Amino acid sequence: MASDTRDVVVDAAKFAVPRATVSAAGDQSAPGAAIDTQTIGQVTVQDPVMTARQVSVHYGAKKAIADVNIDIGRNSVIAFIGPSGCGKSTFLRCLNRMNDTIAAARVSGTITLDGKDIYDRSEDVVQLRARVGMVFQHPNPFPKSIFENIAYGPRIHGLAPTRADLDEIVQTSLRKAGLWDEVKDRLDQPGTGLSGGQQQRLCIARAIAVDPEVILMDEPCSALDPVATARVEDLIDELRQNYAIVIVTHNMQQAARVSQRTAYFHLGNVIEVGSTNQMFTNPRHKLTEDYITGRFG
Numbered sequence: 420m421a422s423d424t425r426d427v428v429v430d431a432a433k434f435a436v437p438r439a440t441v442s443a444a445g446d447q448s449a450p451g452a453a454i455d456t457q458t459i460g461q462v463t464v465q466d467p468v469m470t471a472r473q474v475s476v477h478y479g480a481k482k483a484i485a486d487v488n489i490d491i492g493r494n495s496v497i498a499f500i501g502p503s504g505c506g507k508s509t510f511l512r513c514l515n516r517m518n519d520t521i522a523a524a525r526v527s528g529t530i531t532l533d534g535k536d537i538y539d540r541s542e543d544v545v546q547l548r549a550r551v552g553m554v555f556q557h558p559n560p561f562p563k564s565i566f567e568n569i570a571y572g573p574r575i576h577g578l579a580p581t582r583a584d585l586d587e588i589v590q591t592s593l594r595k596a597g598l599w600d601e602v603k604d605r606l607d608q609p610g611t612g613l614s615g616g617q618q619q620r621l622c623i624a625r626a627i628a629v630d631p632e633v634i635l636m637d638e639p640c641s642a643l644d645p646v647a648t649a650r651v652e653d654l655i656d657e658l659r660q661n662y663a664i665v666i667v668t669h670n671m672q673q674a675a676r677v678s679q680r681t682a683y684f685h686l687g688n689v690i691e692v693g694s695t696n697q698m699f700t701n702p703r704h705k706l707t708e709d710y711i712t713g714r715f716g
């Protein structure tokens with residue numbers, strides 16, 4: 420655990436258990452009705468970029484997550500932690516409708532982006548996945564040049580009317596991802612020829628290139644060595660100036676280093692949400708405490 424987070428004294432009263440005032444999913448007659456989230460801590464934030472209310476996912480008959488309520492704040496990083504199989508990836512995939520690609524998955528509840536229901540029939544899922552980008556555990560560059568890896572998205576989304584615009588987007592995205600200096604002389608070479616850490620930053624640059632609001636990262640460093648991990652963590656900290664970031668991680672130090680809020684998942688439920696300082700120094704739920712102290716999971 421990062422030493423700078425250990426000795427922070429948190430006033431528990433600041434993290435009073437909310438009776439979150441949210442509209443119950445599917446209950447259009449009672450917008451704003453109070454529901455008991457059963458989650459300890461502050462699930463809501465001011466001016467959230469995304470909100471999830473009563474979100475459940477079934478794979479066939481099996482319930483993977485149950486009644487998840489949480490807000491995603493702008494310009495900040497929220498970490499999802501919890502034991503394997505507790506539904507972190509499942510919930511993350513709800514946020515840009517990646518579960519649509521899994522035939523057995525059935526999502527219920529309400530998720531909004533800038534106040535609009537992303538599961539509405541009118542939603543353009545391709546646009547949604549540009550606005551809510553995703554970076555996976557294993558870097559997955561397209562089998563194309565470094566340039567084309569970045570240029571592909573802006574081109575199909577019509578973001579670059581001219582070649583000069585496209586060049587500009589490619590350069591800016593690679594700069595924001597901290598990769599430009601390492602690749603500027605080899606833009607025509609395959610993205611798959613980069614090191615693992617460089618490939619992951621290429622994938623982050625690819626997500627940035629289509630001007631997202633939110634970037635979802637599912638264990639983005641678990642395939643990287645400590646040096647490459649440190650670079651990606653630094654990058655995450657810079658990126659939050661412009662984006663909301665949701666990161667799933669099994670690395671407690673990483674959650675403590677990069678995030679401002681943390682949510683603890685357990686057997687498909689969000690047990691506790693709070694500021695990362697509070698979660699790691701003064702967890703309020705026994706299950707959270709057992710997990711972050713290594714007694715469970």
Ligand SMILES: Nc1ncnc2c1ncn2[C@@H]1O[C@H](COP(=O)(O)OP(=O)(O)OP(=O)(O)O)[C@@H](O)[C@H]1O
Pocket residue numbers: 478483501502503504505506507508509510521523
């Ligand atoms: N495509 C799928 N089809 C059927 N069941 C699935 C599928 N994906 C996940 N599950 C099940 O849903 C539950 C939650 O899985 P999920 O992958 O979301 O957990 P996780 O918290 O991300 O775990 P990990 O930390 O190991 O990545 C598990 O019981 C898992 O077996």
Ligand SMILES: [Mg+2]
Pocket residue numbers: 507508509637667
């Ligand atoms: Mg997972």
